[in-house]
Amino acid sequence: PKPYVRTIPKLFEFLRAELGEEIELLHDVNERVPPVLAIQLAKELEPYLLFFLEDTFSTEDIGYFKHLRAQTSTPLSMGEFFNNPFEFVGLIKDRLIDFIRVHISQIGGLTPARKLAALCEFFAVRTAWHGPGDVSPVGHAANIHLDLATPNFGIQEGREFRQEEQDVFPGCPELRDGYYWSSDRPGLGIDLDEQACRKLDFVAVRCCAPHDMLLHQAPFDRMADHVLVAAFRHGANEPGQGRDVLVHGLFDLVEVVPDPGVGVVGGSNCIGVPGHDRIDEPGEPSGSGTRAL
Numbered sequence: 001p002k003p004y005v006r007t008i009p010k011l012f013e014f015l016r017a018e019l020g021e022e023i024e025l026l027h028d029v030n031e032r033v034p035p036v037l038a039i040q041l042a043k044e045l046e047p048y049l050l051f052f053l054e055d056t057f058s059t060e061d062i063g064y065f066k067h068l069r070a071q072t073s074t075p076l077s078m079g080e081f082f083n084n085p086f087e088f089v090g091l092i093k094d095r096l097i098d099f100i101r102v103h104i105s106q107i108g109g110l111t112p113a114r115k116l117a118a119l120c121e122f123f124a125v126r127t128a129w130h131g132p133g134d135v136s137p138v139g140h141a142a143n144i145h146l147d148l149a150t151p152n153f154g155i156q157e158g159r160e161f162r163q164e165e166q167d168v169f170p171g172c173p174e175l176r177d178g179y180y181w182s183s184d185r186p187g188l189g190i191d192l193d194e195q196a197c198r199k200l201d202f203v204a205v206r207c208c209a210p211h212d213m214l215l216h217q218a219p220f221d222r223m224a225d226h227v228l229v230a231a232f233r234h235g236a237n238e239p240g241q242g243r244d245v246l247v248h249g250l251f252d253l254v255e256v257v258p259d260p261g262v263g264v265v266g267g268s269n270c271i272g273v274p275g276h277d278r279i280d281e282p283g284e285p286s287g288s289g290t291r292a293l
Contacts (some may be wrong), residue, residue: 001033005041012048024051031058031081037065042072043068051155052077052099052128059087062140077101080130083111087141092123103130104142117150121203134161137169141188144173144180156180 038056038147052075077099104113129143163171171190183189
C-alpha cells in the first residue's frame with residue numbers, strides 16, 4: 001500500500017499541472033489501504049482539489065470517517081459496497097461524506113435509493129449512483145431516471161453503449177458532450193428487441209462471488225475492463241467445455257455454463273429486463289445459479 005500512497009499524489013500533481021483547475025478529477029481508493037494510510041492520502045491530495053475521493057475505508061472501518069473529516073477538506077464519497085440503505089445513515093446524518101456511491105439494485109432497487117437520496121438532501125449530500133461498465137443498459141437507464149428526479153444530484157458514472165447494445169436495448173441512454181440524455185419513452189424508456197438479441201451470441205455464467213456477473217456478449221474484446229474477456233479465447237463457450245476462468249481478480253472463479261443457447265441473463269448487477277426472469281439451476285438453492293433463457 002505504501003508505494004501506492006506515495007505515487008497517487010505525484011500523479012495528481014502532474015495532472016493539475018497539465019490540465020489546470022477547470023477539469024474535475026476524482027479518485028477511487030477502492031478500500032485498498034489501511035485506514036492510517038488512507039487518511040494520509042486524503043490529506044496529501046487536498047491541494048489538487050478533487051471532485052471527490054471515493055471509498056477511502058473498507059465497510060468495516062467506516063468509524064475512521066470522523067477522524068478523516070476532521071483532518072481534510074477533500075470531498076468524500078462512500079457506499080459502493082454497501083448492501084443496505086441503513087449503512088449510509090450514520091455517515092449522512094453526521095455529515096461525514098459528501099456523495100453517496102450506491103449500486104441501486106444492491107440496496108433494494110429504485111424505492112430505497114429514492115428515499116436515501118431524499119434523506120441526503122437534508123444534509124447537503126449529493127448522489128453519485130454506481131454505474132460501471134458491467135451494468136446493463138437497463139441499469140444505466142434506471143440510474144439516469146433517478147438523477148432526473150433528484151434535486152441533490154451530484155454526478156453520474158457511466159459509459160458509452162456499443163451499437164450491438166443499442167440494437168438489443170432500444171432506448172439506451174445517449175452520452176453527448178459529457179451529458180447523458182434519457183429516452184422519452186414511458187417507464188425507464190428502454191426495451192428489449194428479442195429479434196436483435198437472437199442475432200448475437202451470448203454465454204451464461206455463474207459467479208462464485210458476491211456479485212453475479214451477467215449478460216456477457218461475445219465477442220468480449222470491447223467489453224469494459226474487469227468483465228469476462230477470457231471466456232471465448234479459452235474455448236469455454238464450446239458445448240460440454242464449461243470450465244473455471246479467473247477474471248482479473250475481481251469476481252473470483254467464474255463457471256461457464258456449457259452450451260447455454262441464446263438468450264439474456266439477469267441478476268444482481270442487472271436491474272432486470274422486462275418479461276425475463278432469472279432461472280435457477282435445478283437442485284440448487286433459489287438465487288444461487290443462472291442459466292440462459
